[in-house]
Amino acid sequence: MTPGVKGNQCMELSNNNVIPLLPRATVHLEFKDVTCSVNTFDISKFRFDKKTILKGVNGCFKPGELTAIMGPSGAGKTTLLNILAGYSTKGAKGEITVNGVCTCASQSTGRGGARYIRQNDDLRVHLTVYESMSLAAALKLADFKFHERKEKVYEMLALLGLSGTSRTLCRDLSGGQKRRLAVALELLSDPSLLFLDEPTTGLDSSSSTSLIALLSGLARGGRTLVATIHQPSALMFEKIDTIYCLAAGNALYSGPREDLVPALNIAGLRCPPYHNPADFLMEVASGEYGTAIESIANSIQQYKPESARNWEENVPVISSFSRSLSIDTELKDKQLSSNMKYQKKYSKNIYRPSGYLKQTWILLYRNYLMTTRNYSLFMYRVAAHVVIALIFGYLYLGVGSEASSVLGNYVYLYGSMLLVVYTGKMSVTLSFPLEMA
Numbered sequence: 001m002t003p004g005v006k007g008n009q010c011m012e013l014s015n016n017n018v019i020p021l022l023p024r025a026t027v028h029l030e031f032k033d034v035t036c037s038v039n040t041f042d043i044s045k046f047r048f049d050k051k052t053i054l055k056g057v058n059g060c061f062k063p064g065e066l067t068a069i070m071g072p073s074g075a076g077k078t079t080l081l082n083i084l085a086g087y088s089t090k091g092a093k094g095e096i097t098v099n100g101v102c103t104c105a106s107q108s109t110g111r112g113g114a115r116y117i118r119q120n121d122d123l124r125v126h127l128t129v130y131e132s133m134s135l136a137a138a139l140k141l142a143d144f145k146f147h148e149r150k151e152k153v154y155e156m157l158a159l160l161g162l163s164g165t166s167r168t169l170c171r172d173l174s175g176g177q178k179r180r181l182a183v184a185l186e187l188l189s190d191p192s193l194l195f196l197d198e199p200t201t202g203l204d205s206s207s208s209t210s211l212i213a214l215l216s217g218l219a220r221g222g223r224t225l226v227a228t229i230h231q232p233s234a235l236m237f238e239k240i241d242t243i244y245c246l247a248a249g250n251a252l253y254s255g256p257r258e259d260l261v262p263a264l265n266i267a268g269l270r271c272p273p274y275h276n277p278a279d280f281l282m283e284v285a286s287g288e289y290g291t292a293i294e295s296i297a298n299s300i301q302q303y304k305p306e307s308a309r310n311w312e313e314n315v316p317v318i319s320s321f322s323r324s325l326s327i328d329t330e331l332k333d334k335q336l337s338s339n340m341k342y343q344k345k346y347s348k349n350i351y352r353p354s355g356y357l358k359q360t361w362i363l364l365y366r367n368y369l370m371t372t373r374n375y376s377l378f379m380y381r382v383a384a385h386v387v388i389a390l391i392f393g394y395l396y397l398g399v400g401s402e403a404s405s406v407l408g409n410y411v412y413l414y415g416s417m418l419l420v421v422y423t424g425k426m427s428v429t430l431s432f433p434l435e436m437a
C-alpha cells in the first residue's frame with residue numbers, strides 16, 4: 001500500500017494566480033550586530049587567518065512583506081540567510097529576536113519554525129510531483145487524516161499552479177516549476193517565516209517574475225518572506241516590498257523599496273532616469289561610484305521617509321487582495337476555507353510530524369520507488385553483482401567439494417565479507433549526506 005499516496009485529481013489554476021493562504025501565526029524577525037568570521041588557511045604564509053564575512057549587520061523583517069537581500073557576489077547574502085534561518089551558524093555572533101524572544105545568532109534553533117529553501121532544488125527526481133507532495137505531507141502532517149492530507153496536497157498544487165503537472169516526474173519539470181514545487185513542499189506545514197536562497201537563479205525573466213509575484217502573494221497573506229536575489233529586473237523589483245542590501249559584509253540599505261531612490265539621493269547618488277533602481281543599487285554596492293560603503297550607509301541613515309510604514313495598516317487584508325486576483329471565486333473560497341479549517345482543527349501552532357516508525361516506512365517506500373525507477377542504476381547494480389560472481393567463481397575454481405584449500409577458503413570468506421559489508425554500507429554512506437541536504 002502506498003503511504004499517503006492514492007488516486008489523482010486536479011484542480012486547475014493558471015500559473016500566476018496566488019491565493020494568499022493565511023499562516024497560523026505572524027513572525028517578526030529582528031537581528032542586531034550580527035557578525036560572522038571564519039578561519040581560513042593561508043598556504044603561502046602557512047598560518048590561519050581570520051576572515052570576517054559579516055561586520056555587525058542589523059535589520060528587521062516584518063510579516064506581510066517580501067524582503068529581498070541584494071548585493072554583489074561575495075557580499076555575504078547567503079551567509080546572512082544561513083544564520084537567520086539557523087541553517088549554518090558557525091562563527092556567528094549577535095542577537096536574533098523572533099516575536100520578542102531573543103536568541104544568540106550562533107544557536108540554530110528558535111527561529112519561529114522557519115523553513116529554508118536552498119539554491120539547489122533538493123527534489124527526488126524519480127518521483128512525480130503528486131508523490132513528492134503526498135509523501136512529504138505524510139511525513140509532516142501526522143495528525144491529518146488521509147483525505148485531509150490529499151485535500152491539502154491538491155490545494156497546494158493548485159495554489160502554485162502545478163495541478164497540470166501532478167503526474168510529471170520531478171526530473172521533467174522546468175526550472176520554474178521545480179522552484180514552485182520546492183515552495184509547495186515547504187508550504188505544506190504552513191510556515192510563517194520562509195527563507196529562499198536565490199530562488200530566481202537559472203530561470204528566464206518571465207519565470208523569475210512569476211515566481212517573485214507568487215512569493216509576494218504568499219507574503220500578502222501575513223507571512224514573512226526573505227529571499228536573496230542577485231539582480232532583479234525592473235518588473236521583479238516592483239513586486240518586492242523591502243530591500244536589504246549588503247556590500248562587503250556591511251548593510252548598505254535597509255528599508256522599503258519605494259524609499260530606496262530618495263535615500264540614495266540623500267547620499268548624493270542620483271539614479272539616472274529610466275535606470276532600474278535595482279541595477280543602480282548593485283552598481284553602488286559594487287563600488288562603481290567610488291564612495292566608501294560605510295559613508296554611503298551613514299548618509300542613507302539620515303534619510304527620514306515622510307510616512308514611516310506600518311505594515312498592519314498597509315498590508316492588504318486577505319479579502320481585498322484576493323479580489324484583485326482573477327481566479328475562480330468558488331475554488332478560491334473553498335481552498336481558503338479548507339486552509340482555515342485545518343488551522344483551527346490542528347494544533348495551536350505546530351503541525352506534528354510522523355513518528356519514527358512511520359517515517360521509516362514512508363522513507364523505505366520512497367526509496368523503493370526511486371530505486372525501481374532508476375533503471376540504469378538498477379542495471380549497473382545487477383551487472384556489478386554478476387561480474388563479482390564470475391570473479392569469485394574463478395578464484396574458487398578447483399577448490400574441490402571438500403573445500404580443503406586454505407587459500408581458497410580465505411579468498412572466499414574475505415571476498416564475500418567485503419562484498420556483503422561494502423555493497424550494503426556504500427549506498428548508505430553515499431546517500432546519507434544527500435538525504436540530509
Ligand SMILES: Nc1ncnc2c1ncn2[C@@H]1O[C@H](COP(=O)(O)OP(=O)(O)OP(=O)(O)O)[C@@H](O)[C@H]1O
Nearest residue numbers: 038040051053071072073074075076077078079080
Ligand atoms: N566557510 C567559509 N570559509 C571561507 N570563506 C567563506 C566561507 N563561507 C563563505 N565564505 C566567503 O564569504 C564571502 C561571502 O560568501 P556568501 O556565500 O555569503 O556570498 P554571497 O553574497 O551569497 O555570494 P553569491 O551571490 O556569489 O552567492 C565569500 O567571499 C565567500 O568566499
